[in-house]
Amino acid sequence: MTFEARFLQEGGAIDYTPQADVAAGDVVELGNFCAVAKLPIAAGDLGALATRGVYDVAKKDQDTFALGAAVYWDNDGTPKGGAATGCATSTPTANTFMGITVAAAGADDLTVRILLRSLQAASAETLSLADLSDVGALAYDAGRLLVADGDSFEDVVVSGDATIDGTGAVTLNDAHAEQMVIIPFEDLAAGGDIADRLAFVHPRAVTLTSIGVMFDGAPAGVDDANTSVILLEDDASNAIVTKTYNTATQPPTSDYEDLGTLDATHKVLTAGEHVLFSITNGATADLASGSLVIRYVPTNA
Secondary structure: OOOOOOOOOOOOEEEEOOOOOEOOOOEEEEOOEEEEOOOOEOOOOOEEEEOOOEEEEEEEOOOOEOOOOEEEEEOOOOEOOOOOOOEEEOOOOOOEEEEEEOOOEOOOOOEEEEEEOOHHHHHHOOOOHHHOOOEOOOOOOOOEEEEEOOOOEEEEEOOOOEEEOOOOOEEEOHHHOOEEEEEEEOOOOOOOOEEEEEEEEOOOOEEEEEEEEEEOOOOEOOOOOOOEEEEEEOOOOOEEEEEEEOOOOOOOOOOEEEOOOOOOOOOEEOOOOEEEEEEEEOOOOEOOOEEEEEEEEEOOO
């Protein structure tokens, strides 16, 4: 042989020698795809089957199809108004995917118009990730991902600080769950302050999720002329959150209150970075003792 491959045909039709007579218009199942005889073929004679094109196909009684819907061939199905010689159906179970509709079909229509699923399409659908030259060996186990390693995609187990299940749900390990620390502070006398007191530090990088204050009793003397300001900031004196109490906005009595939205940039702390706590009271402002409540999530383990 002097060639490696010789062109035979475009693939719009394939040779077929049936064991029984095939009538013009018959649908023939060949493995996982369907072809159509345009001309009759006698048993034992070489003929041809079309593997692409648009066809009106006898359909199952009362089946309906929207434009672009999937169509399946039931080789034992009963078409509307006919015998059990096979028909198109909307039911995929135990039937062969035949193509998609190019026009809608109602319950009482005799046929459905389809674009036949081609031999090329059927062949492509048999391929899997494992057939791609740049994908390594695959296990298809739950909790694995395809990861590019520089020259290919490799099937790897998720490891480190998270796990992933077969539904795609990601679970962080306990070190990355939200955590909370409570820092008590004393009852300040009227006009008494706290200045840049160390309130929080963590050996890992963290993202603060909320900061609130919980007072043990009732405030006194807080008004517009004698405000009480609570401030939390980082080592560089960047405000993370601040809250001002005045005549209209009083501190809570024996209750908890969130101090507000944290600064999007400065709520993210590097490993070992401090959170500093200050209370600045006007002359008559007198806050009860209480506690800071800081919630956070470590961002690395």
